[in-house]
Amino acid sequence: MTLHIPDKTLLERWLDETHVEYGVCNQCEGLHIPALQEADGVVDSRLFVESYGLLLSTELEIRPMALLHVSADLGRLNMDFPTLKIFIDLVDDATPQLVLAGCLPVSAGITREQFAHFFAVTVEATAQVAAECLHLDYLFAAADSAADRKPPSRSVH
Numbered sequence: 123m124t125l126h127i128p129d130k131t132l133l134e135r136w137l138d139e140t141h142v143e144y145g146v147c148n149q150c151e152g153l154h155i156p157a158l159q160e161a162d163g164v165v166d167s168r169l170f171v172e173s174y175g176l177l178l179s180t181e182l183e184i185r186p187m188a189l190l191h192v193s194a195d196l197g198r199l200n201m202d203f204p205t206l207k208i209f210i211d212l213v214d215d216a217t218p219q220l221v222l223a224g225c226l227p228v229s230a231g232i233t234r235e236q237f238a239h240f241f242a243v244t245v246e247a248t249a250q251v252a253a254e255c256l257h258l259d260y261l262f263a264a265a266d267s268a269a270d271r272k273p274p275s276r277s278v279h
Contacts, residue, residue, distance in 0.1 A: 125231025
């Protein structure tokens with residue numbers, strides 16, 4: 123059993139070997155994960171190599187009217203899905219997002235099997251959170267396409 127400290131090239135090889143589809147873009151250093159990106163409410167899902175380890179991050183688009191409900195539910199979601207770190211990202215003039223992040227420290231090295239297990243567990247938990255949030259009407263569904271949405275209101279009430 124050989125331990126590796128993965129870089130992007132090794133992750134690409136491991137994803138190929140475990141038959142996981144991924145994409146590369148010119149705008150970020152992440153490996154995009156289409157299996158998650160295709161789910162309702164998901165804005166983007168990427169796997170990154172960071173200085174502390176691997177980060178599998180998925181952003182869900184929150185309906186602005188559900189923001190208070192999602193905020194109140196964060197504690198429960200983090201308790202129900204302990205392998206994820208779940209938080210809200212609010213940026214001026216952008217739709218709020220629920221960020222789901224799985225982290226695997228790799229400074230001591232990991233095997234392909236450990237990576238595959240981390241990836242599978244994180245993808246499954248992410249899909250469950252996305253499905254639950256969609257069911258609770260926290261997210262925009264596929265039928266709520268961006269073209270059909272009204273711009274956010276500037277009013278406070």
